Amino acid sequence: MNVFVxxxxxxxxxxxxxxxxxxxxxxxxxxxxxxLLGAERLAYPAQHIEADNRLSWLLGRLDATYGDTAFYVHLQRNHPDTAASFVKRYAGGIIKAYRGSGIIMGLPESTDPMAVALDYCNTVDSNIRAFLKDKTHRMDVHLETARADFQDFCERVGAVVDLPAALREFDTRHNASAR
Known part of the structure; x- marks a missing residue:
């Protein structure tokens, strides 16, 4: 079974x-x-867990490739904190693609960055919820309750895990934005 976060x-x-x-x-x-492009983009090995925010723009292809055979996690964090983190990285990455000449074309540079980041969060989470509406192997995980949610996740996918070590990872901020 594959797992997509x-x-x-x-x-x-x-x-x-x-x-x-x-x-x-x-x-x-x-x-x-x-x-990667084409079929290689989604050619994950079996028994693999992949987290990639860009998959939210490839949901049609993900459905065609894995459909209801994979397990899906909708990982979420409250939107104000998520958006604030994107604002700290406003000049690059996916938020730049969203607001630049990509998804929201012609957006004035004077647009409030927090408004753009919140719009991005609402758009992506809506896309994910729509994709997951007919999936039977799925769960929501919230960063705010990640320790408890991760334990539930491990049980649902039958993970063989060093749970104390795994849960300690939630005590460290990995890939945090600069303050």
Missing amino acids: LCTGRCGSSTFIEACHHITNFTSAHESRSS
């Missing part, structure tokens, strides 16, 4: 994967195939 980004996906590194019957990675 779908998210906005800036919501604990790196930390979630660090915790997954303590699972012995799955491999796990963060954005491991994000530079």
Whole structure:
């Protein structure tokens, strides 16, 4: 079984994967195939857990490739904190693609960065919820309750895990934005 962690980004996906590194019957990675095209982009090995916020823009292809055979995690963090983290990285990454000449074309540079980041969060989370509406193997994980949610996740996917070590990963801020 494959596991896909779908998210906005800036919501604990790196930390979630660090915790997954303590699972012995799955491999796990963060954005491991994000530079690939075509079928190679979604050619994950079996028994693999992948977190990649860009998958939210590839949901049709993810459905065609894995459908209801995979397990899906919708990883979430409260939108104001997520958006604030994106604002700290406003000049690059996916938020730049969203607001630049990519998704929201012609957006004035004077637009409030927090408004843009909140719009991005709402858009991506809506896309993920729509994708997951007919999936039977799924769960929500919230960064704010990640320790308890991760334990539930491990049980649901049958993970062989060093749980104390995995849970300690949630005590460290992995890939945190500069303050």
